[in-house]
Amino acid sequence: MTDLLALVAVARERSFTRAAAQMGVSQSALSQTIRGLEDRLGIRLLTRTTRSVSTTEAGERLIRAAVPRLEEIEAELAALSDLRDKPAGTVRITCSENAADTVVWPKLAAGLAGFPDIKVELYIDHGFTDIAAERFDAGVRLGESLEKDMIAVRIGPDVRLVPVGSAAYFSRTPRPETPQDLIRHNCINLRLATLGGLYAWEFEKDGRAQRVRVDGQLTFNTIRSLVTAAIAGYGIAFVPEDSVSEHLVKGTLIEVLGEWCPPTSGFHLYYPSRRQNSPAFQTVVELLRHRK
Secondary structure, three states: OHHHHHHHHHHHHOOHHHHHHHHOOOHHHHHHHHHHHHHHHOOOOEEEOOOOEEEOHHHHHHHHHHHHHHHHHHHHHHHHHHHHHOOOEEEEEEEOHHHHHHHHHHHHHHHHHHOOOEEEEEEEOOOOOOOOOOOOOEEEEEHHHOOOOEEEEEOOOOEOEEEEEOHHHHHHOOOOOOHHHHHHOOEEEEEOOOOOOEOOEEEEEOOEEEEEOOOOOOEEOOHHHHHHHHHOOOOEEEEEHHHOHHHHHHOOOEEOOHHHOOOEOOEEEEEEOOOOOOHHHHHHHHHHOOOO
8 A cells, every 4th residue: 555655656746756755755765665566566667767757558557546546545534534523323332121211211312313423222131241242332230330440421310229019919918117028028020131040139227238039929031020010919029219200109109118228329331441432422421421
């Protein structure tokens, strides 16, 4: 590529001196470059005299073939440069269903229309996806589960996980007063895709933490299914408060053990620290960023 650019420069300027000055190299270095190209091709490309430089028939043919392609490459490089200056392209994000429903999509819906050249792909995944291996630009996790070698941007407020059940369910059995009481209840379990195990319900009060492994008739792998089953009266579900806020207000669901459910760090967008972020990605980050 460098040799072809050198050949084109000499042919246009008809002078090694002017072409060398244009390219920022010495005349002898430029002459050596052209001579090396001619030696590799086994044919003379330029005719040199003491007063001028002109192309041979072979040199003219090569330049006619090369120039349009070199100009095309230049145009594409310029287009890539433009992409650095305006938000355009695809951003792939992996997140849980709850994060998508309560934080990611509402924020994108409110601001993405102003950036028509940005495409966003949301991949719903309840496991801890390796975003580098799966070629995602970023992932979403609760703050307490972030990896230390990632850049994290807070995109949502603190969250609470709360046990909820329907009025019909609690009409058949007493409400739990401590986390250990849940062992005697029909609880709706969540299976974690990453480990394949059931999620242990975590509680805390006055600095004392408790983990309870509950049992019940139903197990799901999505928050939405847990909520649906709880509304139907199949037992107690342990879910993010924001996923059931409307049902709590309406009385469709009833929260229990609230004093054992302190808030935890909310959702964060995370991505590798060593990367050159595109304007499109930076724009999506700003759309999602949490502002109090």
